[in-house]
Amino acid sequence: MNILVCIKQVPDMESKFKISSDGQWYEQSDLTFKINEYDEYAIEEAVRLKEKLGSAEVVALSIGPERTKEAIRKALAIGADKGVHIHDDESHKKDSFQIATIIASYAKDKNFDIIFLGMQSQDRASAQVGPILSELLGYNCITTIVSFEYQDGKVNVKRELEGGIKAKVSAKLPVVLTCQLGLNTVRYPTLPNIMKAKKKELITINVNELLNEQPRVINLKAYIPEKKKGGIILEGKSDEVADKLISILKEKTQVLR
Amino acid sequence: MFVDYYKIDDLLADEDKLLRDSLRKFLEDNIKPLIKQAWHKQEKLDFRTIAKQFGELGILGSFIEEKYNCPGATYTTYGIVCQEVERIDSALRSFVAVNTGLVMYPIWRYGSENQKMKFLPKLASGEKIGCYGLTEPDAGSDPSSMKTTAKKIKDKWVLNGSKMWITEAEIADVAIVWAKDADDGKVKGFIVEKGTPGFYQKDLEELGSMRAGGVGELAFTDCAIPLENRLPNIEGLKGPFSCLNMARYGISWGAIGASMDCFETALSYSLDRKQFGEPIASYQLVQEKLANMITEITKAQLVSLRLSQLLNENKATPAQISLAKRNNVRTARFCAHTAREILGANGISLDYSPIRHMANIESVYTYEGTDDMHTLIIGRDITGIEAFRKK
Numbered sequence: 206m207n208i209l210v211c212i213k214q215v216p217d218m219e220s221k222f223k224i225s226s227d228g229q230w231y232e233q234s235d236l237t238f239k240i241n242e243y244d245e246y247a248i249e250e251a252v253r254l255k256e257k258l259g260s261a262e263v264v265a266l267s268i269g270p271e272r273t274k275e276a277i278r279k280a281l282a283i284g285a286d287k288g289v290h291i292h293d294d295e296s297h298k299k300d301s302f303q304i305a306t307i308i309a310s311y312a313k314d315k316n317f318d319i320i321f322l323g324m325q326s327q328d329r330a331s332a333q334v335g336p337i338l339s340e341l342l343g344y345n346c347i348t349t350i351v352s353f354e355y356q357d358g359k360v361n362v363k364r365e366l367e368g369g370i371k372a373k374v375s376a377k378l379p380v381v382l383t384c385q386l387g388l389n390t391v392r393y394p395t396l397p398n399i400m401k402a403k404k405k406e407l408i409t410i411n412v413n414e415l416l417n418e419q420p421r422v423i424n425l426k427a428y429i430p431e432k433k434k435g436g437i438i439l440e441g442k443s444d445e446v447a448d449k450l451i452s453i454l455k456e457k458t459q460v461l462r
Numbered sequence: 463m464f465v466d467y468y469k470i471d472d473l474l475a476d477e478d479k480l481l482r483d484s485l486r487k488f489l490e491d492n493i494k495p496l497i498k499q500a501w502h503k504q505e506k507l508d509f510r511t512i513a514k515q516f517g518e519l520g521i522l523g524s525f526i527e528e529k530y531n532c533p534g535a536t537y538t539t540y541g542i543v544c545q546e547v548e549r550i551d552s553a554l555r556s557f558v559a560v561n562t563g564l565v566m567y568p569i570w571r572y573g574s575e576n577q578k579m580k581f582l583p584k585l586a587s588g589e590k591i592g593c594y595g596l597t598e599p600d601a602g603s604d605p606s607s608m609k610t611t612a613k614k615i616k617d618k619w620v621l622n623g624s625k626m627w628i629t630e631a632e633i634a635d636v637a638i639v640w641a642k643d644a645d646d647g648k649v650k651g652f653i654v655e656k657g658t659p660g661f662y663q664k665d666l667e668e669l670g671s672m673r674a675g676g677v678g679e680l681a682f683t684d685c686a687i688p689l690e691n692r693l694p695n696i697e698g699l700k701g702p703f704s705c706l707n708m709a710r711y712g713i714s715w716g717a718i719g720a721s722m723d724c725f726e727t728a729l730s731y732s733l734d735r736k737q738f739g740e741p742i743a744s745y746q747l748v749q750e751k752l753a754n755m756i757t758e759i760t761k762a763q764l765v766s767l768r769l770s771q772l773l774n775e776n777k778a779t780p781a782q783i784s785l786a787k788r789n790n791v792r793t794a795r796f797c798a799h800t801a802r803e804i805l806g807a808n809g810i811s812l813d814y815s816p817i818r819h820m821a822n823i824e825s826v827y828t829y830e831g832t833d834d835m836h837t838l839i840i841g842r843d844i845t846g847i848e849a850f851r852k853k
């Protein structure tokens with residue numbers, strides 16, 4: 206079986222973000238980058254499937270500048286077999302359609318059976334790359350999976366829906382799957398596997414070889430929203446305050462129903 | 463957040479950064495939550511389990527080659543491992559540095575092929591735990607005065623004597639023991655296994671430092687071990703000293719880890735804590751303390767990183783290692799008490815790490831060569847005159 210995992214390197218979300226000088230995105234220098242959280246679940250699930258099947262190849266693909274190789278190395282250390290770095294210093298300016306197009310032009314003649322992606326990226330959060338990719342390749346697509354099983358040419362997964370509901374879904378191969386929190390717990394890359402990853406194949410392709418499309422969605426401006434005013438202060442007798450609090454929790458959250 | 467004022471990360475190999483992040487996450491998820499109680503109650507961490515977890519992560523004997531089931535990484539990697547574990551607690555780094563530098567290293571350097579195949583893979587996987595017996599009740603800084611003896615009687619080496627202040631004394635399955643040959647007076651190294659008749663192992667209680675780990679004594683009464691348990695390829699004090707180099711080097715990185723944790727704790731506390739209407743971080747006296755800490759940490763990082771390169775190229779001298787151990791442990795001692803100070807009364811609570819690091823670092827300041835000893839080693843190196851002993 207051929208498995209592709211698409212990963213993105215995103216800033217550590219605990220960083221202090223500054224808006225870039227062109228005003229369209231955040232400033233990238235001085236940030237620490239790591240693998241997009243949802244993509245880590247994708248890698249882990251792909252590697253688990255490979256380990257279960259015994260014979261499968263997992264290719265980890267990432268688009269971005271030179272530093273992106275660090276993310277691919279981590280995927281290799283978790284257990285992917287081969288890395289593909291699509292070199293693009295301007296990847297942050299590409300829209301979901303362009304990113305999906307790049308992946309599709311790499312994947313189109315490679316006969317991948319399953320493509321795992323994160324549900325969304327933590328920095329752009331459009332959640333569109335997986336679905337667009339499946340359309341471009343003519344694959345089935347299931348999003349936000351929280352459990353996964355492969356059997357006889359079919360995948361059986363659970364999806365997480367709003368309001369605490371889950372759905373069981375199944376689809377035939379080839380299929381694109383986007384992974385949600387809760388799918389698995391990602392292993393800690395071990396030193397011996399990190400050392401082995403160093404010797405695994407990691408090829409680099411220039412993005413211009415794979416993309417010939419203009420963006421369809423343009424980011425006009427990135428900005429840091431004004432701070433919201435402090436929370437609500439409840440005043441009065443304690444029993445009244447408690448009642449008010451209960452009604453707020455019922456109305457605005459799912460803590461109480 | 464990383465304490466990396468000089469972008470030293472850019473000088474690290476990708477695999478070292480990857481290991482650091484992976485190990486840091488493992489330790490924060492699994493070990494950090496246990497430390498406070500272990501230290502407070504002096505109930506040692508479960509090193510049986512930790513050894514296996516560390517074995518799985520592949521961080522024991524990190525610079526030894528794959529043939530012995532070790533990762534075959536660099537000395538820099540070993541340094542990063544020490545840094546990360548001591549960022550949590552010095553007892554964890556003691557465990558790693560003793561097993562890697564003081565137990566696996568001498569077997570690897572001075573052992574027979576049989577000894578290597580027998581012990582290294584199991585020490586690497588954490589299936590077995592080691593300890594290192596050099597210090598004695600009456601022989602600390604001056605190991606040449608050791609009293610433990612080994613006498614060859616027929617097909618056995620028979621050991622008599624005792625060792626004191628031994629990390630992991632009680633739990634160890636394998637002890638590397640240095641003793642004087644009763645016949646020729648030369649110091650020789652032996653591998654003593656748990657359960658050997660006449661071999662006694664006991665941890666000490668009621669310590670004010672390293673309370674999350676084991677430290678104890680070993681005693682030998684007519685303890686007979688097979689001839690093949692002697693490390694064949696070493697004789698004299700350079701044996702124990704060369705092992706100490708490996709552990710001292712690891713300590714130089716470990717001390718950075720403890721310093722980083724103290725700095726991070728003090729910085730975030732000083733930004734949150736308000737007195738006289740403002741965060742205490744806004745006052746010049748506090749800023750000076752923080753600036754001094756980050757300055758010392760940055761220097762320590764550069765010293766250890768450069769030293770790791772020298773080791774990787776097989777060019778490091780013992781005196782260079784002494785400089786790093788001495789400087790970086792001083793840095794950790796300074797950062798621990800400065801952080802403690804910035805935290806005010808909270809600084810004496812075990813809810814925050816500095817007081818624990820502060821107490822632990824007192825051990826680190828003394829073991830593996832006291833600060834004074836390293837001063838004298840550097841002094842001898844630069845002047846050519848030995849000042850350890852009066853004629």
Ligand SMILES: Cc1cc2nc3c(=O)[nH]c(=O)nc-3n(C[C@H](O)[C@H](O)[C@H](O)COP(=O)(O)OP(=O)(O)OC[C@H]3O[C@@H](n4cnc5c(N)ncnc54)[C@H](O)[C@@H]3O)c2cc1C
Nearest residue numbers: 594595596597602603627628629825828829830832834850
């Ligand atoms: C927690 C812990 C774990 C340890 N683990 C191990 C272990 O696993 N294996 C092991 O073998 N040992 C271990 N040790 C022992 C450690 O290495 C010794 O404590 C250390 O070498 C110092 O010896 P000492 O305590 O006898 O002090 P001493 O040698 O008695 O020194 C006392 C003081 O005198 C100073 N001094 C001594 N001689 C001179 C001199 N010539 N000039 C100037 N000053 C001098 C010293 O610097 C020190 O300040 C451990 C110690 C501790 C605290």
